[in-house]
Amino acid sequence: MNHLLQIDDLRLRYPGGGFRSRMPEVLKGVSLHIEPGETLGLVGESGSGKTTLGRAVLGLAQATGGTITFDGQDITHLPAGRNRGEAREIQVVFQDPYTSLTPALQVRGILTEPLVAQGITRSDADRRVSSLLDRVGLPKDSADRFAREFSGG
Template sequence: MTNADTLPLLDVRGVCVDYPDRSRGRRATTRVLDDVSLTVRPGETVGLVGESGSGKSTLGRAVLGLAPLAAGGIRLGGRAISGLTGAARRRLAGELQVVFQDPQGSLNPAMSVRDIVLEPVIAAGTPRAEAERELRVLLDRVHLPADTADRYPGEFSGGQRQRIAIARALVRRPRLIVCDEIVSALDLSTQARILDLLVEIQDDTGVALLFTSHDLAVIRAISHRVAVLYRGRLLEFGDVRDVTASPADPYTRRLLMAAPVADPARQRERRAAYRAAFTDPAASPVTT
């Protein structure tokens, strides 16, 4: 094994992100990510989990260059990518892609699926005939029929639109895809099918995923490792089986108790334990 094989694909080190806070003054800021460090290995899925406001989507935006860093750095394939702009940022699109939470909002309703999926590679200079061949492969990869290409986003269900968004993310053959709450708006059965599809794609292509969700059950189903965030701080980061079986932080235990189970009796017990955790002063979610 070469040294390059042992390096992480994505290396996030000491990242801090501040957002403007107009309620405290014109130049005031609030720290929404505070000294967060994690890695993503080639072909691995790392889950980011936490409640709304935990900073998980902000971390994804920071990796994508959409949230400027106040401190720290981000490297992809050993190369610093934080702060890239212009042509350098556009070239990075061949290695780093994103699938957003709302496929209806992220897909242009006036464009056909063919144009939506192929626009990135045609803009990058791929001949049209070659791009068309790639389109057929991609639609098959995301389990959509060939006639999907000539239809428009409004003609599809939410799950189908998310498959189209995944195809678009894959067209440049990236090394890493940021998946930002991409199943949260879908019903449970559709969620399961999309998660199965991502696992299949990862097995076939070796693409790595940075996958954000507020649902620890979803994270457990797809991730190799998991990072637990709370109020911008990283509380735990490790193998998903270890973190979910023996969580070290009280907040992670609360997330586990909040996850629904099929047995009504167990669900009542978990709900009672969850409520008790929030009234127990010794169960503060902030570690020291």
């Protein structure tokens, strides 16, 4: 079976500061897979590599070993221009909502903006956002609230 996202023995080391210094590996042999329709929540201590793993999948941090396969295509070392096309299909929500979500926009604006940027009409994007909020059990008026108005839990 083809996994939607498959990560095998992923390793990542940030470049060192000098010819003798080498930074330690920040990801050491991470493997996981996600099936179509599945959602993965990554939980761990501060500094455990959650954000770094997301950055590697998005191509924002270069893996030094292992493979990242998305929808059957190896995306581990795609050139920057090719990565942008894959990024439309891969989204990461980082752990800090205050830096991840635009505080000046209501939830509707935060969720419709990337859809409209991909060519979906604003009315279709609004309908999709309403449907998504309903699917996750949020009240209809949630779209007209700011992210800061929600509980952190």
